[in-house]
Amino acid sequence: MHNAILDMILPRVCLLCGREGNADGLCSACNALILEKRIGSPACTVCGSPLPNSAGPDHACGQCITERVPFLCARSALVAEGAVLEAVHRFKYGNEVSLAGTLGALMCRVALPQAPHLIVPVPLHVRRLRERGFNQSLLLANVVSKALNAPVDYSNLKRIIDTPHQARLDAEERKRNVRGAFEAARPGAYRGRVVLLVDDVYTTGATIKECAAVLKRGGATVMALTLARAVKV
Numbered sequence: 001m002h003n004a005i006l007d008m009i010l011p012r013v014c015l016l017c018g019r020e021g022n023a024d025g026l027c028s029a030c031n032a033l034i035l036e037k038r039i040g041s042p043a044c045t046v047c048g049s050p051l052p053n054s055a056g057p058d059h060a061c062g063q064c065i066t067e068r069v070p071f072l073c074a075r076s077a078l079v080a081e082g083a084v085l086e087a088v089h090r091f092k093y094g095n096e097v098s099l100a101g102t103l104g105a106l107m108c109r110v111a112l113p114q115a116p117h118l119i120v121p122v123p124l125h126v127r128r129l130r131e132r133g134f135n136q137s138l139l140l141a142n143v144v145s146k147a148l149n150a151p152v153d154y155s156n157l158k159r160i161i162d163t164p165h166q167a168r169l170d171a172e173e174r175k176r177n178v179r180g181a182f183e184a185a186r187p188g189a190y191r192g193r194v195v196l197l198v199d200d201v202y203t204t205g206a207t208i209k210e211c212a213a214v215l216k217r218g219g220a221t222v223m224a225l226t227l228a229r230a231v232k233v
């Protein structure tokens with residue numbers, strides 16, 4: 001009753017287009033645009049990138065055949081383009097934190113090969129956290145945690161170097177940018193655990209791989225889950 005009265009006084013509006021929205025913060029049209037970008041088969045069994053052929057089984061992509069990665073697998077819910085990117089930007093830079101539940105729920109639909117013992121969000125440097133006021137990866141991790149019934153460990157993995165923004169960097173520059181940027185305060189806490197690393201966007205994989213390497217050195221088996229995945233055209 002309370003929510004119905006509030007809806008009459010302050011109707012819900014879509015956080016992307018401004019039209020009348022639903023309880024999840026989006027209108028039906030924007031929801032449909034986002035769901036069109038879901039990643040399905042065929043996809044790379046290692047990095048989770050969608051593969052170009054529309055039919056056929058999942059298999060390792062060309063890059064993952066030749067490159068050793070520090071995680072068991074990475075998976076993403078959506079392709080990072082169109083309405084998906086708009087939602088990510090509103091959530092991450094527009095302080096629309098109410099989108100965390102909607103976007104996190106989409107991540108919970110992604111199948112993982114193992115159940116994790118722990119969920120670890122990719123951390124922000126303390127200065128960036130103070131500027132933004134929240135860690136978007138932690139908000140998503142909290143949603144995933146409830147769905148998978150696995151606790152969130154947000155205090156052990158730390159970002160010790162305040163690296164520059166990566167938006168305009170290429171793959172090699174991103175790799176150099178995050179090298180040595182993370183450490184585990186208590187690396188032994190990961191020993192023998194299956195850890196699910198959570199972030200918002202997988203672009204080149206530099207950040208995910210650097211974090212996963214730290215967790216792996218601590219004895220963890222690492223899986224990664226992101227909301228969106230950049231795809232090369």
